[in-house]
Amino acid sequence: MQAFKDFLLGHICLQKRLRKDTFFLGEVPISIHVSAAHTKDRLDSPSEVQVGQLENFAKSMQNTVQALGNQVHDHAHMMKHMQEELESAWKVKQKTIEMEAERSRKEWQDFRTDNKRHFERIKDAFGLLNEAQSRTSKQVMNIAGEVGALTRLKESVVHNGQVISEVRQAYVEVRYLHGQGA
The missing domain is CATH 4.10.220 (Light-harvesting Protein)
Known part of the structure; x- marks a missing residue:
């Protein structure tokens, strides 16, 4: 690294000659504007490609995010629909269970009432x-x-x-x- 610094200091000398925007590489005068334009062209070309690539990547990411968002929305809608169906099915099942339990309670009560009546008849018959x-x-x-x-x-x-x-x-x-x- 030190050798590179020495090279630069030894071979590049900035001089104030005719123009302020000129520097010398050894004895060769180089205009800053020309150098900057050349560097800009050299940098802009890959930068533009990279910016284009980044824009394409951003658009691709945006499309991917949009597609994922749509899929998430569709899945959320589908999940909500499934939840509603499950809740509806659960309510029907619970109502069926309640009705079956009520029917069983009524049958049990009727059975107990009939048995009580039969036992009363048997008791009366034994009394007679x-x-x-x-x-x-x-x-x-x-x-x-x-x-x-x-x-x-x-x-x-x-x-x-x-x-x-x-x-x-x-x-x-x-x-x-x-x-x-x-």
């Missing part, structure tokens, strides 16, 4: 059976009592029949005896 059995038992007891009374009555009738038979026999005998003795 118990009452009928109690009446039947009382009637059997009454009939047994009446059978006992009838048995006693029968025995009494048989006994009375025997007594009547004996009384008749005695009457016949007394009459026969009275009839003979008369």
Whole structure:
């Protein structure tokens, strides 16, 4: 680096000669305007190409960003539509579940009510059976009592029949005896 500085200082000398915009490379005078124009042309040409390339790249990026923006917008719209469809489907599913739960609750309540009614009927039937059995038992007891009374009555009738038979026999005998003795 130091060698380059020494070269420049040794070979390039700026002199104030006729014009202020001239410098010398060794003994060769170079006009700053000519040098600047030449440098500008030399720099502008690649710069213009680079600027054109940058502009093309910027346009390409802008188009890409625009396309990505459109895709994002389309995807956002599609996602919103899908979300609305999912929310709608969820509401339908939830309503279906609620209706099914309500139907199940109603069926369960109806089942419990029917069972309660059937149990009440069975309870009433058992009550009637118990009452009928109690009446039947009382009637059997009454009939047994009446059978006992009838048995006693029968025995009494048989006994009375025997007594009547004996009384008749005695009457016949007394009459026969009275009839003979008369």
